[in-house]
Amino acid sequence: MEHLYSISEVARAFGVSVPTLRYYEECGLIQPTARRGRVRHYDRAALEQLAYAQLWHYDGMMPLADTAAIMTSKHAPERHALITAQRDAVQERIDRLSRAAAMLRHMLQCPADHPLSCPVTGAYIHSRVDATLAGEEPPNPPSPTCPHGARPPDAHPHPRTVNAPMRTSAVTSRSHVQRQHGSRGRSETVWPGSGARFCPADHVTV
Known part of the structure; x- marks a missing residue:
């Protein structure tokens, strides 16, 4: 038994x-x-x-x-509809968590005494307010582009020169510029109006 x-x-x-x-x-x-x-x-x-x-x-x-x-359920299409909806919800959560982790890494690496004194963070705050007042989606939060204390491997050795073409982002309403660097295809976001375009933690100079 x-x-x-x-x-x-x-x-x-x-x-x-x-x-x-x-x-x-x-x-x-x-x-x-x-x-x-x-x-x-x-x-x-x-x-x-x-x-x-x-x-x-x-x-x-x-x-x-x-x-x-x-x-x-007795039929696969019924299950697949529920599974697809859950997969999309989980992926959206993963994306949000990834952006949150990137923002926190940036804040940990930035040596500024106050977060708003960081040109990248300060420019993001201004852009977020502008987008909100315009009824648009806010931009993605700041994130580190390379480890603290390291120069991007494909960055030009002279700090005021960028050895790559500049293109305007398709999301022009967010008023930012995307630069593509080298064969690696790394991109960075440059927020205008910040007074400076360089975060010491990220070591990205434009």
Whole structure:
């Protein structure tokens, strides 16, 4: 006879609470194999169903409602629509976190005594206010272009010269210029009106 696991054993093994397992049952994610008295018990197949639910809910970060819809769907297009929506939401979050990490790296590397005294950060603040008043999307926050104390490998050795053509960004409403450097294709954002175009931490001189 196959071994059955009590609800408390399952909760402890899978790192969830007993009320959570009961709620999963209400959502249709799992069902107990048997009841002994008032205690729910689960067999191996039920545990695999629980692991399958955790795949979507924990690993895929899907809401319980979408998890239940996927687990009960009978056709791939239904699942794919939900998966695509979640993938796009996760990717958007990843992009936001990446921009946040880049901004924080810039702030850590910048030697300015006050962040607003950094020409890159100060120019960004001005551009963000201008974009907001114009009803436009704000520009991306400042980010480091190379490690502190290092000169970009493809930068021209003379600080006032840029050995690359200048082109105007397609997003002209943000009033900034993109410069492409060398065969590496590295780009930097130059915010006009800042009074200076060089952040000591980034070592980007234009």
